[in-house]
Amino acid sequence: MATPSMEDYLERIYKLIDEKGYARVSDIAEGLEVHPSSVTKMIQKLDKDNYLIYEKYRGLMLTPKGKKMGKRLVERHQLLENFLTIIGVQEDNIYKDVEGIEHHLSWDSITCIETLVEYFRRDPGRTDELLNVRKELEADN
């Protein structure tokens, strides 16, 4: 099983490859705000766990396993951002909260949240009603 940090790296790597076609150590380091040496170490771990194939100084390639996981991680992150946005969490809190919880939810929960987001997407009136509940609760104080 991947640790939270491994997931962060994998997510970042997937995104970089998706956007630029490759993932360099320095780009990964910059994105995650860590030093390059930390990246090298983690890449070696990800290689050992077969998420990617790593060749020193040459670069890396995601394995099918790594691609699949990376994709899920990126989608999961996006989903959670959408979810928090929909229910009315302030922009400033969203990023940190997603960072905090994304590694701790079962795929079962993720699926259910997906459903929930789809539920609100299908009928915007539902979001309005949610907002009404909010206003009422706020009025009660």
Added chain:
Amino acid sequence: MATPSMEDYLERIYKLIDEKGYARVSDIAEGLEVHPSSVTKMIQKLDKDNYLIYEKYRGLMLTPKGKKMGKRLVERHQLLENFLTIIGVQEDNIYKDVEGIEHHLSWDSITCIETLVEYFRRDPGRTDELLNVRKELEADN
């Protein structure tokens, strides 16, 4: 700011006091599945941070700050369980997921989730509709 583990202890302590009137080291240890010595250490930390007043061998008392926080933590835990239940997460996953995320959500997010839970509570038809969305999504695969 309290660390995740501090929150777990505080939550447990609050619950014990609420239910039995007092919180003994051994009860806390049992509840959290740790050794008593770990409990003593953490209690000292919680005392230092003014969540409780601790007298060796005598027991402990939550301060107003500790009571307030403990209450919030217990309620937060319950809320998250309710939330996951409502959206259809399997029982077996709920406890671990709540354990995982409870320490990583801003109070803003908690409030929004509270609203969401209230939204579904007010009209059970909404839960039915959510279930319908789920069935449709499942059918699509």
Added chain:
DNA sequence: GGGGAAATAAAGCAATGGCTACGCCTAGCA
């Protein structure tokens, strides 16, 4: 072929939390 940017290796540190071993209190029984 040499210089500099990028990458890697090795060692170490810091935070968090837990455990073991042992010694100390104190309630409750005799």
Added chain:
DNA sequence: TGCTAGGCGTAGCCATTGCTTTATTTCCCC
């Protein structure tokens, strides 16, 4: 009142997770 068992406390240690620092290596391009 005094003893003792069980609960509690202290000190020191360990593991994990990640990150940094420093020093070295490699690659690429002029």
